Amino acid sequence: MEAILYSAEIPSNTQRQQLISFLKKKYNSDVILTWKEDKELSNGFRLEVGKTVDDSLSGNWELDAVYDWSLEGRLQQLKEEITQLSVGSGDIIPLMRETINNWVPKALEQEVGTVLSVSDGIATISGLRNVTYREIVIFSSGVRGMVVELKQDVIDCILFDEDQSVVEGDEVRRTGRTAGMPVGDEFKGRVIDALGNPIDGMGTIKEDGYLPIESPAPSIIERQPVSKPLETGILAIDSLFPIGHGQRELIIGDRQTGKTTIALDTILNQKGKNVICIYVAIGQKASTVVQTVDILRQHGAMEYSIVVNASASVPAPLQYIAPYAGCTLGEYFMNKGQRVLIVYDDLTKHATSYRSLSLLLERSPGREAYPGDVFYLHSRLLERSAQLSDEKGGGSMTALPIVETQSGDVSAYIPTNVISITDGQIFLERDLFFSGQRPAVNIGLSVSRVGGDAQIEAMKSAVGTLRLELAQYQEMEIFMQFASELDDVTRQQLDYGHSLMQVLRQEKHQPMKQYEQIIILVVALNRVMQDIPPEKIGEFKDGFLSYIEKQAPYIIRKIQTGKLDEEIKEEIERFAREYSSEVYDGGDE
Numbered sequence: 001m002e003a004i005l006y007s008a009e010i011p012s013n014t015q016r017q018q019l020i021s022f023l024k025k026k027y028n029s030d031v032i033l034t035w036k037e038d039k040e041l042s043n044g045f046r047l048e049v050g051k052t053v054d055d056s057l058s059g060n061w062e063l064d065a066v067y068d069w070s071l072e073g074r075l076q077q078l079k080e081e082i083t084q085l086s087v088g089s090g091d092i093i094p095l096m097r098e099t100i101n102n103w104v105p106k107a108l109e110q111e112v113g114t115v116l117s118v119s120d121g122i123a124t125i126s127g128l129r130n131v132t133y134r135e136i137v138i139f140s141s142g143v144r145g146m147v148v149e150l151k152q153d154v155i156d157c158i159l160f161d162e163d164q165s166v167v168e169g170d171e172v173r174r175t176g177r178t179a180g181m182p183v184g185d186e187f188k189g190r191v192i193d194a195l196g197n198p199i200d201g202m203g204t205i206k207e208d209g210y211l212p213i214e215s216p217a218p219s220i221i222e223r224q225p226v227s228k229p230l231e232t233g234i235l236a237i238d239s240l241f242p243i244g245h246g247q248r249e250l251i252i253g254d255r256q257t258g259k260t261t262i263a264l265d266t267i268l269n270q271k272g273k274n275v276i277c278i279y280v281a282i283g284q285k286a287s288t289v290v291q292t293v294d295i296l297r298q299h300g301a302m303e304y305s306i307v308v309n310a311s312a313s314v315p316a317p318l319q320y321i322a323p324y325a326g327c328t329l330g331e332y333f334m335n336k337g338q339r340v341l342i343v344y345d346d347l348t349k350h351a352t353s354y355r356s357l358s359l360l361l362e363r364s365p366g367r368e369a370y371p372g373d374v375f376y377l378h379s380r381l382l383e384r385s386a387q388l389s390d391e392k393g394g395g396s397m398t399a400l401p402i403v404e405t406q407s408g409d410v411s412a413y414i415p416t417n418v419i420s421i422t423d424g425q426i427f428l429e430r431d432l433f434f435s436g437q438r439p440a441v442n443i444g445l446s447v448s449r450v451g452g453d454a455q456i457e458a459m460k461s462a463v464g465t466l467r468l469e470l471a472q473y474q475e476m477e478i479f480m481q482f483a484s485e486l487d488d489v490t491r492q493q494l495d496y497g498h499s500l501m502q503v504l505r506q507e508k509h510q511p512m513k514q515y516e517q518i519i520i521l522v523v524a525l526n527r528v529m530q531d532i533p534p535e536k537i538g539e540f541k542d543g544f545l546s547y548i549e550k551q552a553p554y555i556i557r558k559i560q561t562g563k564l565d566e567e568i569k570e571e572i573e574r575f576a577r578e579y580s581s582e583v584y585d586g587g588d589e
Helices: 013-027 071-083 093-102 235-240 259-268 286-298 316-334 347-360 374-382 413-421 430-434 457-463 466-480 488-503 514-525 534-551 553-560 566-584
Strands: 002-007 032-037 045-053 060-068 108-119 122-126 135-139 144-150 154-159 171-178 180-183 209-212 250-254 275-282 305-310 339-345 396-405 424-428
Touching (some): 002 013, 013 032, 013 045, 108 154, 154 316, 180 316, 209 316, 235 457, 235 466, 235 514, 250 259, 259 286, 259 339, 259 396, 259 424, 275 316, 286 305, 305 316, 316 339, 316 347, 316 374, 316 396, 347 374, 347 396, 347 413, 396 413, 424 430, 457 514, 466 488, 466 514, 488 514, 488 534, 514 534, 534 553, 534 566
Parallel strands (some): 002 032, 250 396, 250 424, 275 339
Antiparallel strands (some): 045 060, 108 122, 108 171, 122 154, 135 144, 135 171, 180 209
């Protein structure tokens, strides 16, 4: 073992013996110590430990560790200790003051490893004996990586940058820092990559701190039941499958059935409701993400939104950590007592990127070639969403994961995994979508396990028997496909069910206010729209809501208090029948 001491002045014999004694004890072998002058190290020294490989030919120096006692190294220690303070625990000034007062500098040991091989974004490294799982390492070319596999003699590391600049024999240094994410209020309104770097051309982002991308989920004691509604603005969801703050509701369906549209409409509906929205795009085309950001900007939603983009063109490791990075940002706001909505679009592509990494790491493939821990991969992500207790600040994070199916097969591996983790699912059906029923929500397969607990009393009262009526209609419709003649009662029941389905149709990016949904539900369930031509029901809804705003604003004010009594229901029905007779029976068609 050899060591090189860099300092401005030659060490004394006592200092040399102390260093040699330290290195012998550390490496359990004899050490040859050489001194080299470095005028820039006037306030300390730097000790490099390694060995000369094939010195008769090339004199190559293989570095094993660096002990930095320079001024720069000591300041770096202090900076890292301050950075590790929790940024979500209120006023950190006293903590910083205490850290500085009690800080005792120590020799900064920097282990140095060597790249054995690199391919497909995976580097195998030797020499980093004390490195930890998920620790960030830096290669001599400046490329960053994260440790994902610890073996007896070597480690495997995924690379966050292009791997062309990393070659066999490169030096790799530990950072001592777990993979994390910069966080702060200035991230709102920005588009960033999975490492927190801005990619929207709007300049740098001032961060308030740095948090690990993976952290333990809140415990049972730190949570409280989901009871506050998170309104999506989509009538079919808010009425039948309500979502509450802190819930995890899966959006599932085939490709091009409107899954992202539901998530975006939910984000648009949070305007003015003090909810911070995070949209995580995983494995999508860059052009698709640009369109999504444009929609959010056009509707004024980017003011309270953050877009984390790990598009299809970025390496698989960035797609793998993207949802965790977005979740870390969400936790920052949640721990400050704020309400967060996070969309993972989509976890199917996330699982695919993880499968690619796992196969390259030579992990045993299981069902559908996914590794055995893919369930744990998503469960530890979604469990971090919660409604925190009042003692923990009362913040919440609501998750809307998206999963893509093939030909409606919900029994595939990833869909069944995520269904079992979440608190319900909104299933979008291809046949419904192409028949014009949009959003194409399948009433029979969709469910919210929180249910009425996430609805106000007025909405519960307005919904009534809607789900039962729709289920009966769908069964009758299937049965009547084989009937040649229908009696009047059956025909009326079919017309009524068909009108309800028309009522649930809604144009994209046009979320409805809660009082509008309640008024329309009361009208629909009192069969006012049953005799209106199906193609005119959408027109009737818009016209009647405007009519109520002009003729009976007191009804809206009453509903906004959260109550809906029989008297108000009768008033709504009376005005609806008046409006219907004026418009459709009075010759104004």
